[in-house]
Every structure is written in C-alpha cells, then in structure tokens.
Amino acid sequence: MDFNIIKIKALILKSGLSEEDQQSLLSLFAQAKDGDLKEAVKLFENDLENVKIMDDVYKAKLKVFENKDKKGWREILEEERRSLEEMEE
Amino acid sequence: MKMERMSLENNIDNLDQEEVIASEEEVVVDQAEVEVKKEELELNPEKLIAEEKTLLDVFRGRSAGMAKVLTLTTALILGSKFAQDAHAETPETQVTEQTDEQKEKQEFYSLEFRDDVENQLDVIDKIKLIRFVVVHDNETESIIFSPEELQNNPTLSVEGYVANVMVLGDDGIEVSLNGQGSKKIDRDHDEDYLILGGTCVHPEELQTDEYSEDFFHDLITKSELTADEHGSTYLSGGHYFGLATSMGYLGEPVNDDQNNILKFKTNDGTYSFPINQHVFQEFEPDNIEDSGRGGDLVFEYLGNRPDRISNDEGVDEHIQAITNAITRVESISGSNLIDRVRFIDYNADNAFAAHYEKEMTFTMDHLEGNDVEESAATAEHEILHKYVDQKKFTDDPEIRTLFADLKGYTSNKKTRIINNGWIPFDGFNEDYDNKIFFDFIDEKSFLGRGGGHSKDNVWEFCTSFIHSLMYLDRLDDNLQEIGDEEERMSVLDNYIHTTQVVLDNVRNLPVIGKLYDNREEKFLKDKLEQMKQLRGKLNK
The missing domain is CATH 3.30.2010 (Zincin-like)
Structure with missing residues (x-):
C-alpha cells in the first residue's frame, strides 16, 4: 500500500506547477499525518486543477499569516465559502 | 510551536527540510506584538482553524472533500495538527440576570390579555430548549431558556440584541419569528454536533445545570432526520433564525423590528413569546x-x-x-x-x-x-x-468578456466567466494577465485606502474600476509610479478600453434605464476624454 503522501507527490508532479511551487506544496503536505491526506488524494485524483487551486490557497494564506492581515483572512474565508457554495450548486 | 511530523518525510525525494523549517519560522507568532496591535490577525492556530472549520463544515455535497483540504492547509501552515477538536473553546453558557426594568416590563407583559394563554403549557411541553446568541458589550454570549424558564417567563428578555435563535423541540413543532418561517437544522455525519447554516453548535455549548451531556447526545443521535425534496436531511424539531454568528464578522440582529414575536404552533394550538431586546x-x-x-x-x-x-x-x-x-x-x-x-x-x-x-x-x-x-x-x-x-453592469456579456480577456483567460475559463461572472477559488489564483492593471485600480493602490480585489470577479472589478474613475485626477501621478513605460501605456490602454466598454453599456441601456440628464454617459465620456488626452501626452 502506498502512503498517501507518495500519491500526493505523484499528483503534484503531474500538476504543471513550477518546480519551486511543487517543492513548497509537497513540503506543506509532508507535515500532515498520512491519514489526514486521504481527502487531498481524492481531491487531486478527481481533478489535477485542484492541485493548482490548493497551491494558490496555500500562498494566499501564507501571505495573510505572515502579514497578520486580519482583513485578508476574512476575505480568504469569504472566498472559500463562496466558492464551495458555487460547487455545491 | 510544536509540529507533528511523520517519519514519512524520509521517503520523499527532494524534500528540503530546511525549507519546511524556514516556512514555520516565518509564521511564528510574536505574542507581545499581536496583543499591542488590535487590528492584527491573532495567529492562534486553534482559533483560526476552528473559525474556518465552522464555516466550511456545512458543505456536505461534492465540495465536502475540498472543504476538508482547505482547513487542512491552514492547520499545516500554522504548524498545528489537524484539530478534530478545534471547537474546544466555546462560550460559556449562562442565563442573564434580569434588570429591574426588565422585570417591570415582564410584569407588564404578563398582565396583557393573551388569547393563547390556555395553550401555554401544552406548547411549552413540546419545546426542549430555546437558545439565543446575544450581542452585548461588543461580545456574543449564549442564553438558554429551558421549559421551566419558559413557563415563568412569558417574555424572553435579554440585555443586548439577539443575533441568532435556535429552537429544539419535538417532531412536527412549527416555529416562526414575526411571521417568517424558520430554517432547518442539520447534524454532522458523525453525530457530534448540530449545523445551523454556517454555524456548528456543539453539545458543550449548550450545557447548563439542566442539560447534561447525555441529554444532547440523545438529542443529536436519536432525533429523527427528515429528508426534503432535494434529498438534504434535517433534524425534525430543529429550527433556527439568523445568520452565522461565530464568524466574528456578521453580528447582524436576527430581526430589527421593534417588536419581535417568536411563535410556536403544535397540534395543541399556538403560543407566542415576545422578545424583549435592544433595538435600533x-x-x-x-x-x-x-x-x-x-x-x-x-x-x-x-x-x-x-x-x-x-x-x-x-x-x-x-x-x-x-x-x-x-x-x-x-x-x-x-x-x-x-x-x-x-x-x-x-x-x-x-x-x-x-x-x-x-x-x-x-x-x-x-x-x-x-x-x-x-x-x-x-x-x-x-x-x-x-x-x-442597480445598473446590472456585471450582467453585461461585453463587460464579462472584457474581464476574462483582461485576465488572459481563454476557452473553458473564459466561458465560465461569461456564464457566471466568476470562477470558484479564482480569487486565490495569481496566474493571470494584466496583474499591474488590476493592482493599479484597487483602492489600496489607486486611493492608498481601503482594500480592493478587482481581480477576484466581475463585481469587484466593476466596483473598484468605477471607484477609480471618481478620482481620475490621480491617474497621471499614479501612472508615474509605474517605472516601465511599456507597462504604463498598457495600463492606460486598458483604462481607455474598459471605460469605452462601460460607456457602451450605458449608451445601450433602454430609455427607461437612462437618467433624464444622461449624467452617467457624460461622466464616462468626460473621463474617457481625460484618459485620451493623457495618452496623447505620453505618446509624445
């Protein structure tokens, strides 16, 4: 049985992200407990575009946390909520 | 900040540990600094994860997996383990002490003639509890009314204003607030908590001396679920009113009428509780x-x-x-x-x-x-x-096409913009054309104030763009801030083109949508003329 992180890595490598972005996104997921990555594997297997989305989200969140940007954090939550609502429809 | 790491890392080629550790250090919190600056985001991992989890936990359909991974990314960035128990910090439950004035009002109400008073006990018998989320002294608190309290309180009085009402009752009970029907309560798959729209309510939030953990466990796990016509399930006997209140950025009153009446209808008849609260x-x-x-x-x-x-x-x-x-x-x-x-x-x-x-x-x-x-x-x-x-600019296919073209979107992405005006999660995407132009029209750049996120969708684009037109006298100076001449020209050309498309929209409005003095058209023509003059100057 492959570990989820190995599957994640394979999917990230196929994603079309730059090498630098692949490295940093993989580093992020490598910090998780392997069981917690199950959903991420499903999500990325379902559509590789989701790797790109998650990389965008990662960068946006990192920027907001680095700047301790309260307003930016609210905007991220709002964008996530709105986007998920759209997906549900 | 303690990290939980997997030994799996050893299995991963090319994984630079130093980079991981460096990224941790970048987000390490200087607690003292956070406390001094009020408006800064408090980098409390548990709080931020709980905030996001509360908002996203309600998505159950095709976006459920995405919601979980989004929260996971936050947990990982903040170096916290994925907190399944992220909701540990919950507001204390308490019943407010009544002021003398409230007691007086309550006595007044109790003396009023009530034609439904004979139904009081039968109806209250069908109510398990009523919970208000009340805003008071700038903070929210949870106030719970048990059936015993409902018998002794014909008026539900609170100090502050009610932002959310939750009712848990027997199957079939109907509840309305000022004649408006309630929204339905759902429960999570693992039967751990209730879901009220964008808010999760956990059993520990509702515990008082009268309500034990077992009470809520039974309520949540044994209550019947009803399916609606769309296949969504909800808790029979569960009702709520109002918006999500735990997010910290809504806080709107559940209803701003002067007199609020919470009305119950059962097979035995109806009974109403006036709500006594602060009003506008x-x-x-x-x-x-x-x-x-x-x-x-x-x-x-x-x-x-x-x-x-x-x-x-x-x-x-x-x-x-x-x-x-x-x-x-x-x-x-x-x-x-x-x-x-x-x-x-x-x-x-x-x-x-x-x-x-x-x-x-x-x-x-x-x-x-x-x-x-x-x-x-x-x-x-x-x-x-x-x-x-009001002007429906964002419905105009020409304006949507313009937005998609500016972002450099083609085929599928362009079609989605034209059909819907936006693409989910596109606000996070930094891979688009004309970044300088979008940044340029944002209020934070053009005015040096406020935010602006014109790249996110066509609504934000139109709003920030027209906002910048109001202060077009700054255009020349702002353009000079762009060092590269080619980029400066490109921004100005995009300005001219966008204004022309909006002007065409206004010109094509049906007569009934136009103002008698054509002021919008004049406004846009005037701005367009200014831009063209500036363009001519830059060409020299």
Missing part, C-alpha cells in the same frame, strides 16, 4: 454639515452602549465622511442608493451594504479602528457595489 435607536449626529445631497439620511445605533456613539467627537467626523461619500456616489448614479446608515456595537471591523434595502451598516470597531479617510473609502466602495448592481 435613531439618533441625530452632532455638527454634521449639509453635504448637498438632498433628502435626509437616517442614522441608527444598535447596542447597549449608546455613549459610544454620542460622546465621541471622532465618531461625528466619520459620520460626516460617510455622508459625503454617499453624496459623491449618488451624484454619479443620479439616484438614491442609501437612505439609512446603521452602526452596530459588535466586535469586528466591518462594513457592508444591504442587498435589497437602501442601507449600509458599519461596526463601531470599524469607526474606532480606522481613520476618517478609510471610512469614506470603505463607504464609497460599498455604495458603488449597490450602484453596479
């Missing part, structure tokens, strides 16, 4: 100069600390700035976009315009945490959203 109070701001708007604005305050708005001279300056902002935007639209400005005493820096009413709301924290120019810029942006909605 109209006030006259001091020393406000006539902005030349014509027509009065109504100002209202909601909260239990009216001195916060009446005794602070600084607030008057904000109100003047907001009034002037309304006048400026309405002078372009030629119509009345705002009639009422509201201030709510709530712990969040926020401002928003109502969708269907001519209303705009600011939190008191926004006024106190920002300078006057910021309030003006925020007000203009919010009112311009109403203007853009």
